[in-house]
Amino acid sequence: MDILHYTFFQHALIGSLLTAITCGIVGTYIVARRLVFISGGITHASFGGLGLGFYLGTNPIVMALLFSILSAFGVEWVSKTQQVREDSAIAGVWSLGMALGVIFIFLTPGYAPNLNAYLFGNILTITTTDLVWISALAGVLILLFSCFIREITYVAFDRDFAITQNLPVRIIEYVMMTLIAVTIVLSIRLVGIMLLMSLLTLPQITVNIFTSNFRKIIWGSIIVGFLGCIAGLILSYLFNVPSGAFIILVLVVFFLSAKAIKGLFHR
Template identity: 60%
Template sequence: MEFLELFSYTFFQNALLGCLFASIACGIIGSYVVVRRLVFISGGITHASLGGIGMGIYFGWNPIFAAMAFSILSAFGIEWLSSRQGVREDSAIGSLWSLGMAIGIIFIYLKPGFAPNLSDYLFGNILTITGSDIIYLAILSVILIAVFALFGKQILFTAFDPDFAKTRNLAVRTIKYTMMMFIAITIVLSIRLVGIVLLMSILTIPQMTANLFTSNFTKMIVLSIIIGFTGCVAGLFLSAILDVPSGVFIIFTQIVVFLIARLIVKRRQRREYKLSSANNIPE
């Protein structure tokens, strides 16, 4: 297949649009996840979504919408158990993580015949993304941009110092639950990109890479969106050329970008250290 020929296919055009809007949504939410150290929570919500997918397949519902409802309830459950019921956060995450996967596997096995497109949900296949999936991701991206543009300071106050946020009369609990809901929605709408198994990576790797170059939250979001989109497109092209699964290669590309960036930053730090040491040597 010719390189430029790929652009003539509708499914590839849809995949590029999916990469763009998923990178925007994941760049915004992923930056929040990384700075608040909620990576384990996002992993729990991601794997718990299998429960909704299994129920959707069994009852004939839309698996994405079923997974979204299940993920939002799981996110609220983690927040409720850890903040109101005295359950350790890691225990709450592990319990709902396992519960969601167990429910999903039970319903998938109860479904007569072979579960259709199950591998796409587990490992991702962005080449199967539909026009409606792109619209949902685009709407989510616009909403997230608007929310963080209007309420970014309140969200950060609540994330880093909830006690201070309460003194400013901020609805801390409402903000926390709203952010958990956005994390769950972003996760589910991005499942087609890399699948349940690898989804946690696109919420963390581009953000970790961006964090190597800046600690400013806004700059981190912008840079992680650029890095995420570049990695997705590169992985998409290479997967098409090499005929390997797109989701797996997107994550592989993201990790390679992170390692290269890490090497560049380390070398720059060593060079700056040597220069500063040389300048501090007394004559």
């Protein structure tokens, strides 16, 4: 328990809770709207921003954020107005972001520092600045979903019905795509680009085994995500392995356990 006295571990615990909140809220919308593939596309497109940030010598997270938001808007715009299939647009953005990231990192003089932390995640390296940004995001999400949960739920489950209710569907979609992009970039330090899509979906589908209520899935996802982060964090400290891999493994165990428990009750 002496590890709890270290500042970096305290930051990791706070970051785990805040990330569980943001990913729990946004991930529930992603799963309900079946946007898992889009989240994967945005996640990998952010790699282009990271590479550009390293190449220009600027903050790679800021550049990744710009790339992610532009990618999210690009997918929405192309799929809705240019008669291009959504999955095709996502595949293009996914490939372009990864290709640009590789090119920029290759052209960067020397070795790109902390690249593994962005690819595979290591929450033990999270800083106070990271906590401030993700705290602000968590606050925005909580406020937004508290005030507009009904409208967001309508858009997530039935877009056509939301239109018939005269809801600002396009505005809600673009706002949520922006928040998805921001959540993805600010969560990269936790599990990394390669595994982030799982953190946005595994807690949700685990809770969805027991309930289909939108609010309950949000709350359950936050709890499951936080427990997974804590368990993964402890295992990563004990085995000196990036936290992202252990977090995802724990969440997979939670999902399989939930499926097994559900199966027992239905026998």
